[in-house]
Amino acid sequence: xxxxxxxxxxxxxxxxxxxxxxxxxxxxxxxxxxxxxxxxxxxxxxxxxxxxxxxxxxxxxxxxxxxxxxxxxxxxxxxxxxxxxxxxxxxxxxxxxxxxxxxxxxxxxxxxxxxxxxxxxxxxxxxxxxxxxxxxxxxxx
Amino acid sequence: xxxxxxxxxxxxxxxxxxxxxxxxxxxxxxxxxxxxxxxxxxxxxxxxxxxxxxxxxxxxxxxxxxxxxxxxxxxxxxxxxxxxxxxxxxxxxxxxxxxxxxxxxxxxxxxxxxxxxxxxxxxxxxxxxxxxxxxxxxxxx
Numbered sequence: 597x598x599x600x601x602x603x604x605x606x607x608x609x610x611x612x613x614x615x616x617x618x619x620x621x622x623x624x625x626x627x628x629x630x631x632x633x634x635x636x637x638x639x640x641x642x643x644x645x646x647x648x649x650x651x652x653x654x655x656x657x658x659x660x661x662x663x664x665x666x667x668x669x670x671x672x673x674x675x676x677x678x679x680x681x682x683x684x685x686x687x688x689x690x691x692x693x694x695x696x697x698x699x700x701x702x703x704x705x706x707x708x709x710x711x712x713x714x715x716x717x718x719x720x721x722x723x724x725x726x727x728x729x730x731x732x733x734x735x736x737x
Numbered sequence: 738x739x740x741x742x743x744x745x746x747x748x749x750x751x752x753x754x755x756x757x758x759x760x761x762x763x764x765x766x767x768x769x770x771x772x773x774x775x776x777x778x779x780x781x782x783x784x785x786x787x788x789x790x791x792x793x794x795x796x797x798x799x800x801x802x803x804x805x806x807x808x809x810x811x812x813x814x815x816x817x818x819x820x821x822x823x824x825x826x827x828x829x830x831x832x833x834x835x836x837x838x839x840x841x842x843x844x845x846x847x848x849x850x851x852x853x854x855x856x857x858x859x860x861x862x863x864x865x866x867x868x869x870x871x872x873x874x875x876x877x878x
Contacts, residue, residue, distance in 0.1 A: 634861065667810035674808045674815040676845055676859070693877075700859050702843045704808070704817060718817070718841050720775065722863035722874065733863060733874045736834075 599668050602707050606666050606675060609712075613661050616653045622646035626711040634721030635688075655692075656681035661701075675703040679719070683728040693729035738848055743809050746848065747816060751804055757794055759787045767852040775862035776829075796833070797822035802842075816844040820860075824869040831871050838868035 605624055612621035622642050625631075631639040636648035652659065659681030667674040680698040701719040705712045725731040738746075746765055753762035763783050772780040777789035794800060800822030808815045821839045842860040846853055866872040 667808050667813050667815055669808040669810055672808050674810075674843075674845075676815075676843075676857075690876075700857075702815070702817075702845075702859050704815070704843075716817070716841075718843050718859060718861075720859075720861045720863055722861050722867055726863055726874070729877055731874045732877045733867065733872045735831075736870050736873045 597671065597707055597710065601710060602668050602671075602673055603666060605707060605710060605712070606663075606673060606705075610661065610663055613649075613659075616657070618646050618650045618653065621649050624712055625715075626708070626713045629712055630714045631717070632715070633717040634719065635724075651687070654685040655683055655687035656697075657684060658682050671707050673703075673705045673707060675705070677701045677703065683730075687728075688730065690730050695727065695729045697724055697727035699724050699727070738812055738851055740809055742851060743812070743814060743848060744807070746851065746853070747807050747809075747814060747846070750853070751802070751816075754790065754802065757791075759791060762790065763787050765853055766856075767849065767854045770852070770854050770856070772856045772858070774858040775860065776858075776865075792828075796824060796826040796828035797838075798825060799823050812848045814846045814848070816846070818842050818844070824871075828869075829871070834870035836868065836870045838865055840865055840868070 609624045625642050625645050627642050629642060629645060631645050639645050639648055661677050661679050663675050663677040679701045682696045684692045684694060699719050701717060703715060703717055705715045726733045750765040766783045766786055768783055770783060770786060772786050780786050780789045800820060802818040802820050805817045820842050823837045825833045825835060840861055842858060845857040847855040867874045
């Protein structure tokens with residue numbers, strides 16, 4: 597794939613996130629794609645990836661994502677994004693807290709044949725849970 | 738900077754870090770380089786960056802970083818590392834807990850004139866503090 601084609605694919609994913617469009621989001625991923633995410637765990641298959649994204653849309657319906665210019669190296673891409681929102685829906689089986697969050701997120705994707713075949717997401721997951729009030733953290737001593 | 742030069746710079750940085758060779762590590766950063774890290778905060782200047790890195794390895798002297806191949810795009814790169822270590826030295830003014838941790842970390846690097854001018858580190862900082870026992874986290878009921 598060309599650099600331009602990978603960039604176009606990443607642009608489609610961002611548009612799908614901003615548009616809360618689960619179908620469009622899923623179309624960016626291969627049928628058997630794998631995603632590793634602190635929140636969703638290990639996901640295999642487009643359907644599972646779409647369900648997980650739908651859960652994010654429901655938990656944080658106002659979520660905004662601002663991406664830096666992607667790094668593209670052959671079939672690999674890295675996107676660093678600022679992800680923010682408010683937890684107004686259920687997450688991890690827990691009721692909404694109404695609290696806001698802002699975290700940096702890194703998406704590391706492998707792209708083949710115009711689709712993402714694997715992706716790893718890295719971010720301060722525990723910090724996210726503390727920010728939205730699902731977890732309470734205090735000094736141990 | 739071409740790809741080979743960038744790759745060589747990243748190898749020098751990683752190798753120097755692994756050997757705790759702070760003189761060689763220092764050489765990979767520009768005089769006015771800036772590092773943003775959840776643990777160290779905003780650090781500006783070669784000497785301050787070395788001091789922050791030394792502080793990390795004083796707290797976690799057995800720390801080992803295992804890197805994935807970097808994503809290199811022009812003068813930017815990301816490196817994903819799996820970091821493991823044990824908290825046997827003071828950190829954030831808090832005494833050692835003797836507890837181990839494991840986490841992924843992303844280094845987002847910008848290079849100019851063959852030197853690192855900016856580096857951002859993204860990881861589950863709150864999770865690190867919980868793993869080493871500096872913070873205690875519990876569900877908010």
